[in-house]
Amino acid sequence: MTLLAFVILLAAVVIGYVMNLRAARAIRDGGTRMHSLEGFHGGYAALMTLVPTFFLIIVWLLFQDTVITAIVKAGLPAGVLGGKGTGEVQLIMSEIRSIAGGRIFGTPEDWKLEAAEHLVALRELSGWLLVAVTAALASAMMYISRRTVAAEFRARQGVERILHGLMVSCAVVAIFVTIGIVASLLFETIRFFQMVPFWDFVLGTNWEPQIPIREDQVAAEGAFGMLPVFLGTLVIAFIAMFIATPIGLLSAVYLHEFASRRVRGVVKPVLEVLAGVPTVVYGFFAILVIAPAIRSFGDNFGLPIAPNTALAAGSVMGIMLIPFISSFADDALGAVPRSLRDGSLAVGATQAETISKVLFPAAIPGIVGGILLAVSRAIGETMIVVMAAGLIAKMTINPLDSVTTVTVQIVTLLIGDTAFDSPKTLAAFALGMVLFLMTLCINILALRIVRKYREIYD
């Protein structure tokens, strides 16, 4: 049914386009000078038909289920829902829906079967209604735009206005999605803080979110101090950046300035492959190669080393970030005008002096931006740390100890029993909020630095 509506829409668009095009051509052939080319008259009709009708179909599809469910619910025999909580009502409605879909379990009561039939009928009706409304709206729009065809009609501006409006609405959608995501995060976070005091979370040094689910379970009270988790994230991100920044930058400088074309032709694709490796694979690498290596290295010196070290997770994450930083720095260096390099060489600077004194400072905004984005990624990276970092939150900055990170804790909190009203689950949202705020701050910082250097260097 939906498909049919789309076919009608498509046909209307094509017909509207052709009709307006023909009409405009006829006017032009009649010898009148047109304000806009015929194509714009056609395009105007197409857009005038497409945009509102498409919008209508989308809205219809989005809301039809809600409306139909409401009608079915209203049509249920009096009393069957009496005294039931929202959860139970929802269960009943989804049972009716699955009966309507042909999946019948056991022997449902008669009123449920009736309701299911009602539902099917309504869906059928809604489908036909959609087709009818689509056809009506599309032909109305076609008619309206056909009426506009005239020598002095500004179809070109009309088309531009519609396209402009479309672009604005896309931007608005993006903004609203962002706001929606942040709002849902914020909402759950607030619920969390109703159960756990804010300062206990922010300043607490103890993270033990395992709360007894049943009365008879023996478990700790549950402590939600985020500091050790936060610290773990910082330690791992720091190790990662400590490895990725110098290697990434120097490899970019080498590739950009010194490498012969042949070397560049080999190394660049290799770096790109590195960037394309899924993070799960990096996780394997951390567990199977790096962690044992660190451990046997430590054994040689008699150092006791935890099986999951921050060093292993951080260094593998650093390897992951190398191509990221390197490609940013490469682009930034490439954007420095050749004339600056020539100017430096022409006063007798060596290539290394030219790079460090002229190219690098000029490329700094791009490089710093890249590094900060890499930091954001390091903080938000999940898979590698889930596999290679530990689970137990420890207040330590020792890279050879096992630490846990914000992302790891979010994953563990949401795996398994998830009742969305226990502080254990809601803590995940609070941690998510922390993560979001961290990356937000870093990105703002990145923008500020870039802007500051722009002011100096423009």
Place this chain on the structure above:
Amino acid sequence: MFDVQKPETAVDQTAIKIAARNVQVFYGNTQAIKDVDVDIQDKTVTSFIGPSGCGKSTFLRCLNRMNDTIDSCRVEGEILLDGQDIYAPRVDPVQLRARVGMVFQKPNPFPKSIYDNVAYGPRIHGMARTKDEIDEVVEKSLRRAALWDEVKDRLDTPGTGLSGGQQQRLCIARAVATRPEVLLMDEPCSALDPIATAQVEELIDELKQRFSVVIVTHSMQQAARVSQKTAFFHLGNLVEYGDTNTIFTNPQDHRTESYITGRIG
């Protein structure tokens, strides 16, 4: 061979600073410069003129080995600076460029302060060590580039914030700060307005007191105004070279004559 005298003594107009012999330049397989022989005199302004694409810039860039930075470029023949072959294997192009400075067509100040732009060369070459010495070099160079009075109160503002003409004079100051013996200028006025052009031309006249100046220009009036010697290039050949007066009043080659009278463009 010539004695390398630091010519604070009487100006020897005929001392030859750069001698090019049988120079060929190739970009890949295409030849951009053919059999060029030229003697550039010390303390003289020499101008290179000719239609675009005839190889003026290419030849100019041979004189301080800036062509080394272009992978496909190959130079053959001999170019002697004070009698020494600058393409000899033991010559360091980096040191050569400190002796043979260059100013480019488009002003290219570094994204640094005016002060740091001028101090860049002296610092790199260790010519001035203390703050006072650097201050002095910066002031002297900016004065020499006729820019001092305009910028002396804002030496720490970015060089890229100056106007086009000021930027070009800043680049000249940057080039003279390393105290080169030869100054190469590739169409230094092509991006400037007439007033800035006049200032730069005046400057070039000053500079020839101390340096040998080679200037590429597509303006024949400019060549006539600033230079004592003129070389006319055409399709990679050096067609005619001589006193500027002679070239403009009594050219020997018909191609020179057609170019000067505006028939080759």
